Amino acid sequence: MSTQTPDTEATQSLTLVQAVRDGLATEMQRDEDVVVMGEDVGKNGGVFRATEGLYDEFGEERVIDTPLAESGIVGTAVGMAAMGMKPVAECQFSGFMYPGFDQIVSHMPRLRTRSRGRYTCPMVLRAPFGGGIRAPEHHSESKEAFYAHEAGLKVAIPSTPYDTKGMLTAAIRDPDPVVFLEPKLIYRAFRGDVPEEPYEVPLGEAAIRREGTDVSVFTYGAMTRPTLDAAEELADDGIDAEVVDLRSVSPLDRESIVESFQKTGRACVVHEAPKTGGLAGEITATLQEEALLYQEAPIQRVTGYDVPYPLYALEDYYMPNEARVAEGIRDAVEF
Amino acid sequence: MNPTHGAGRRPAILTKTLCRESGRFRYAKVGTVSTLERDPTEDMVRVLDEDGGVVGDVPDLDNDELVEMYRQMKLARHFDERAVSLNRQGRMGTYPPLSGQEGAQIGSAMAMADDDWMIPSYREHAAALVRGQGLTETLRYWMGDERGDSPGEGTNVFTVAVPIASQIPHATGMAWAEKLQSDGDHGAFLCYFGDGATSEGDFHEGLNFAGVFDTPNVFFCNNNQWAISVPRERQTASDTLAQKAQAYGFEGVQVDGMDPLAVYSVTREALQKARDPDEEQPRPTMIEAVQYRFGAHTTADDPSVYRTDEEEERWRAKDPIPRLESYLQSQGVLDDDRIEAIQASVEDEVADAIDEAEATADPDPQSMFDHVYAEQTPELREQAERFAQLREKHGDDAFQIE
Numbered sequence: 001m002s003t004q005t006p007d008t009e010a011t012q013s014l015t016l017v018q019a020v021r022d023g024l025a026t027e028m029q030r031d032e033d034v035v036v037m038g039e040d041v042g043k044n045g046g047v048f049r050a051t052e053g054l055y056d057e058f059g060e061e062r063v064i065d066t067p068l069a070e071s072g073i074v075g076t077a078v079g080m081a082a083m084g085m086k087p088v089a090e091c092q093f094s095g096f097m098y099p100g101f102d103q104i105v106s107h108m109p110r111l112r113t114r115s116r117g118r119y120t121c122p123m124v125l126r127a128p129f130g131g132g133i134r135a136p137e138h139h140s141e142s143k144e145a146f147y148a149h150e151a152g153l154k155v156a157i158p159s160t161p162y163d164t165k166g167m168l169t170a171a172i173r174d175p176d177p178v179v180f181l182e183p184k185l186i187y188r189a190f191r192g193d194v195p196e197e198p199y200e201v202p203l204g205e206a207a208i209r210r211e212g213t214d215v216s217v218f219t220y221g222a223m224t225r226p227t228l229d230a231a232e233e234l235a236d237d238g239i240d241a242e243v244v245d246l247r248s249v250s251p252l253d254r255e256s257i258v259e260s261f262q263k264t265g266r267a268c269v270v271h272e273a274p275k276t277g278g279l280a281g282e283i284t285a286t287l288q289e290e291a292l293l294y295q296e297a298p299i300q301r302v303t304g305y306d307v308p309y310p311l312y313a314l315e316d317y318y319m320p321n322e323a324r325v326a327e328g329i330r331d332a333v334e335f
Numbered sequence: 336m337n338p339t340h341g342a343g344r345r346p347a348i349l350t351k352t353l354c355r356e357s358g359r360f361r362y363a364k365v366g367t368v369s370t371l372e373r374d375p376t377e378d379m380v381r382v383l384d385e386d387g388g389v390v391g392d393v394p395d396l397d398n399d400e401l402v403e404m405y406r407q408m409k410l411a412r413h414f415d416e417r418a419v420s421l422n423r424q425g426r427m428g429t430y431p432p433l434s435g436q437e438g439a440q441i442g443s444a445m446a447m448a449d450d451d452w453m454i455p456s457y458r459e460h461a462a463a464l465v466r467g468q469g470l471t472e473t474l475r476y477w478m479g480d481e482r483g484d485s486p487g488e489g490t491n492v493f494t495v496a497v498p499i500a501s502q503i504p505h506a507t508g509m510a511w512a513e514k515l516q517s518d519g520d521h522g523a524f525l526c527y528f529g530d531g532a533t534s535e536g537d538f539h540e541g542l543n544f545a546g547v548f549d550t551p552n553v554f555f556c557n558n559n560q561w562a563i564s565v566p567r568e569r570q571t572a573s574d575t576l577a578q579k580a581q582a583y584g585f586e587g588v589q590v591d592g593m594d595p596l597a598v599y600s601v602t603r604e605a606l607q608k609a610r611d612p613d614e615e616q617p618r619p620t621m622i623e624a625v626q627y628r629f630g631a632h633t634t635a636d637d638p639s640v641y642r643t644d645e646e647e648e649r650w651r652a653k654d655p656i657p658r659l660e661s662y663l664q665s666q667g668v669l670d671d672d673r674i675e676a677i678q679a680s681v682e683d684e685v686a687d688a689i690d691e692a693e694a695t696a697d698p699d700p701q702s703m704f705d706h707v708y709a710e711q712t713p714e715l716r717e718q719a720e721r722f723a724q725l726r727e728k729h730g731d732d733a734f735q736i737e
Contacts, residue, residue, distance in 0.1 A: 033516075035515070061515055066544065066547075067540070067543055067544060067547055069539075069540040069543065069544070071504060071536055071537055071540050072504050072507075072537075072540030072541065072543065072544045074504075075501065075503070075504025075505055075507075075508065075537060075540065075541065076504045076505070076507050076508030076511060076541070076544050077508060078504070078505050078508060079504065079505035079506060079507060079508020079509035079510075079511070079512065080508040080509070080511060080512040081508075082493070082505065082508075082509060082512075083508075083509050083512035083513060083516070084512070084516070085512045085515070085516065087508075099536070102498055102501055102537075103501065103504065103537075106498050106501060107496075107501060107505065111494065112706050112707070112708070112709070113481070113706045113707055114481060114484055114494050114495075115481075115484055115485045115486070115494045115706075116481055116482055116484075116485040116705075116706055117485075117705075117706045118485040118486060118494075119493070119494060120709070151707055152707055152708065154708075174709075175708075175709035175710075176708045176709055204712065204713075251712040251713065251714060252714070254713065254714060255713065
C-alpha cells in the first residue's frame with residue numbers, strides 16, 4: 001500500500017471535488033497531451049465545479065465543451081487516445097453514461113487486445129456517481145459493477161481528497177482506460193490535506209482506514225464514512241472492526257482483502273449498489289476461495305436493495321447508513 | 336413504421352442536394368422512386384458509364400496507376416471468391432464478401448496519401464489491401480486470429496469495427512487529435528461505413544462532432560443497398576444519404592460507387608479539403624458511394640430470401656471491373672494478353688496468401704491473457720497460471736468445444 005510521495009511538502013486543504021480539479025490541473029500542466037472534454041466542462045467549469053478555472057488556464061482546445069452526446073464524447077475520446085492523446089472525458093452523471101455504453105464496453109477496453117497491442121486507449125472517463133444528494137431520477141445510481149465486469153477497464157473510486165488527486169493522476173498516467181467514479185455525496189462533505197505537487201496513489205491498492213482485530217469491513221467511496229462511524233460506535237461495545245477502503249474495484253486488491261480476513265475471520269461488505277451482482281458478491285467469493293479455513297461466520301452484505309433507486313423522498317431508507325452497517329458488523333461478529 | 340409510408344406512396348417533395356461537379360444545388364423529388372429501382376448513375380458523380388464510356392472528367396492517373404487500380408480490383412474480386420469458398424469448405428469462419436464493391440473501396444483507398452488514415456468497418460479488405468494490409472492477415476482475422484487485426488505501423492489502418500457505426504466517432508476523435516497535435520500539416524482520416532450505419536446514433540454523433548470541431552475527416556458511406564435484409568429505403572426517408580451531411584454543416588456528395596474513377600476523383604478532392612481547406616470551407620465531407628453487394632451480407636446470410644434475381648442482374652450490369660477494363664482497353668492501356676497475365680498473377684497471389692494463412696499456427700492459447708492490460712493484473716496472472724496447469728494436465732484436445 002505504497003504511495004508515491006510528492007517532491008515538496010506544500011499542501012492545501014481541499015474538498016474531494018476540488019481535489020479532482022487540482023489533479024486535472026497539475027496533470028494538464030505536466031503533459032500537454034492531456035485534454036478535458038465533456039458537457040459544460042469549459043466555460044461553466046462543470047456542473048459540480050470539477051473543472052473550474054481550467055478553461056481560463058488551458059484554453060478551449062484543452063478544456064473542450066462538447067455537444068450533448070455521451071457516445072460521441074466517449075467514442076471520440078477513444079479515437080484521440082488511440083492517436084496518443086490523454087483525454088479525460090466526463091459524463092455529467094453516471095446515470096447518463098449508458099448512451100455511451102457501447103463505446104465504454106466494446107471499444108475502450110478492447111482496443112489493446114483486439115489489435116494485439118498495436119493500438120491502446122489511455123483515457124479516463126470520469127463521472128460523479130452514487131446517491132444521497134436529493135437529486136432527480138437517474139442521478140443517484142451506483143453501477144460500478146457494470147464496468148468492473150469488463151476486462152480491459154480499470155475502475156477507481158476514491159473516498160478522500162488526497163486519494164482523489166493521487167488516483168486521478170495515476171489514472172491519467174495509466175496506459176489503459178480507467179473509469180473514474182467520484183462519490184458526489186462527499187464531493188464537499190469534508191476537507192483534507194492535498195499536496196500541491198502531482199503524486200500518484202496506485203490503482204488496485206486498498207487502504208486500511210481503521211485497524212482492528214475482530215471483523216473486516218470492506219467498502220469504498222461514500223460508504224467509507226458511515227462504515228468508519230459504525231466501527232467507532234461498535235468500539236464502545238468492545239467490537240474492534242478493521243475498515244478496508246478498496247479504492248479500486250477493478251483490479252481488486254485481493255491480497256489485502258484476504259490478508260485482513262485471515263486476521264479477523266469475519267467480514268462485512270458495504271456498498272450502496274444493489275446486492276445482486278454487486279461487488280460484495282465478488283469479495284465474498286474471493287474470501288471463500290482464498291481463506292475458507294479462516295472463516296468463522298457468514299459474510300454479511302450491507303448494500304442497496306434490489307430495487308430501482310427510489311426518488312429522494314425515500315433515498316435515506318435505501319442507502320446503507322451507520323445503523324445498517326453496524327447491524328451487519330454485529331451479525332458477522334455475534335454469529 | 337407506418338406501412339403506407341413506403342416507397343412510391345409518399346407525396347413528391349422537392350429537396351435540394353449539392354452537386355459536387357457544378358457546386359450548385361440540384362432539386363430532386365423525394366421518395367417517389369425506390370432507391371433500388373432508381374438508376375444509380377443518374378444524379379451522381381460519375382466518370383464512366385456502364386460500358387466504360389467516358390461521361391465525366393477522367394482523373395489525372397498515369398497508365399501504371401490505372402493498371403494498378405484494375406489489378407487491385409481483380410485481386411480483390413478473386414480473393415473474395417476464394418474466401419467465400421474457403422468458408423463453404425469449412426476452412427474459414429464467417430466472412431463478409433465485398434464483390435461488387437471493389438470500385439468504391441479501391442478507388443477511395445488509392446486516393447489516400449501515405450499519411451492519411453483509414454478507419455474501416457468490417458468489409459473493407461480491398462481498401463486495406465491498397466493500404467498495405469496483407470491478404471494473409473485478412474484471412475487470419477476471419478480465421479479467428481486477432482493477430483490479423485494488428486495493422487502494420489506504416490499502413491495507417493485502424494482496427495476492424497464490428498458494431499455498426501461505432502467506428503465513426505473514433506475516426507472523428509483520431510482526426511481531431513491529429514488536428515490538435517499538429518501545427519497544421521496533417522493527414523486526413525477516411526472512415527468507411529455502410530448504409531445501415533447511417534441510422535445509428537454513432538453516425539449522427541460522429542458526424543456532428545466533426546462538423547462542430549471541423550475535423551479533417553472524410554466519411555465514406557458504402558451504400559450497398561442492403562443492411563442484411565433491410566433495404567436502403569427502410570433506413571431513412573431521406574432522398575439520399577449524402578444529404579444528411581448538410582445537417583452537420585458540411586458537404587455530402589453522391590458518387591457512383593461502381594465507377595472507380597469517379598470514386599477516386601471525389602475522394603481525392605474530399606481528402607485534400609480535409610487536409611487543407613479553403614477559407615470558410617468546412618474540412619469534413621460525407622461521400623455516399625452508391626453500389627451493390629453482389630453476394631451475401633456474410634457467408635451466414637442467404638440474400639435470395641429478401642431480394643430478387645432481377646434486381647441482382649440489374650446491378651451486375653454495373654460491375655466496376657468490366658467497366659474499368661473496357662475503358663482501359665479503349666485507351667490502349669490494356670490488351671487481352673495483359674488482362675490474362677494479371678488474372679494469372681492475382682490467382683497466384685491469392686493462392687500464396689491462403690497457403691500462408693493456413694500454414695500459420697493458431698495463436699498460443701496463453702496469449703489470450705496478453706494485451707488485456709499493459710501490465711497483467713494479479714488476478715489475471717493467476718487465471719493464466721491456472722489455465723496453463725489445466726492444459727498441462729488434460730492436454731489441448733480436452734479444450735475443444737463439442
